[in-house]
Amino acid sequence: MLLKLVIIGVILVVGGLSLYPYLAKLPSNANLAFNAVADNVGDFKDNTIHTVSGTLDRTVNTVENKIETITPSADDLNPVKQIHDKIISPTKQQVYYGQVYEKDEEQQKCKISVPGMAKTVNGKKELTHTIDLESCKFQKQELVQVTEKTSPVDAETVSVEPLQHSxxxxxxxxxxxxxxxxxxxxxxxxxxxxxxxxxxxxxxxxxxxxxxxxxxxxxxxxxxxxxxxxxxxxxxxxxxxxxxxxxxxxxxxxxxxxxxxxxxxxxxx
Missing domain, CATH: 2.60.40.10 (Immunoglobulins)
Known part of the structure; x- marks a missing residue:
């Protein structure tokens, strides 16, 4: 038994010595190949992490942009402003023509007939609309121009001016x-x-x-x-x-x- 063990040991020593020259002749880039594989694996890991990170960043930016796009402004969320914009409309102006049919010279008051402004009162339309004007500077039967301005927020205003003859x-x-x-x-x-x-x-x-x-x-x-x-x-x-x-x-x-x-x-x- 001992003899067999000695023989096997001799074979291994002789075999190792015989293979050494061949191992020494292996190209030096064999180790580099092994190292490159390791490096490639590391780079693959880093690139993968960077790619995933970049994709996540772009996704976050896209989502943030979407959120900014669909997020209403403070004015859009303000119901008071929306109601105000719907209620407030431009001031309307209407021009009519009339004539002074009565003049109190002492008190400088006059009454002006404006047919175009005639309104319906209690189901009956006025013959004409009468404007009572204080501090009247017009003469009896003089032709005048009446401008009526109406606004949803301001009271109705009426101005009377002389009309230039043509x-x-x-x-x-x-x-x-x-x-x-x-x-x-x-x-x-x-x-x-x-x-x-x-x-x-x-x-x-x-x-x-x-x-x-x-x-x-x-x-x-x-x-x-x-x-x-x-x-x-x-x-x-x-x-x-x-x-x-x-x-x-x-x-x-x-x-x-x-x-x-x-x-x-x-x-x-």
């Missing part, structure tokens, strides 16, 4: 004459001779008393049975130079004037 007033004339027998004469004249058509209506608070069309630049017509109650005469003139021109004459209750001149205006452009 060539319309130089060529067109409407005159009404009230007679003692309760008849009213309506006299129209266009000195240019170009009137195409004139539509005339006369009404009081209860009904329309007269309506007619005239195709002439000058006419005179009488309306019978016009009581002393307030009434208004309205006229629409079609003219090739002026277009559509409106006129009105308001005769209030108790008015002592027998002759009243009409108001001629053109709608605001």
């Amino acid at each position: 060539k319309v007033f130089e060529t067109l004339q409407l005159k009404t004459i009230r007679h003692d027998d309760n008849t009213v004469s309506i006299q129209y004249e266009d000195t240019s001779g170009k009137t195409v058509k004139v539509t005339v209506t006369l009404r009081n608070s209860d009904k329309q008393l007269f309506s007619g069309e005239f195709f002439s630049s000058k006419f005179d017509t009488n309306v019978n049975d016009v009581s002393t109650s307030p009434h208004i005469i309205e006229m629409v003139v079609e003219h090739p130079d002026y277009g559509i021109v409106s006129s009105s004459v308001y005769n209030p209750e108790g008015n002592q004037d027998t002759t009243i001149y009409g108001v001629f205006t053109q709608p605001p452009s």
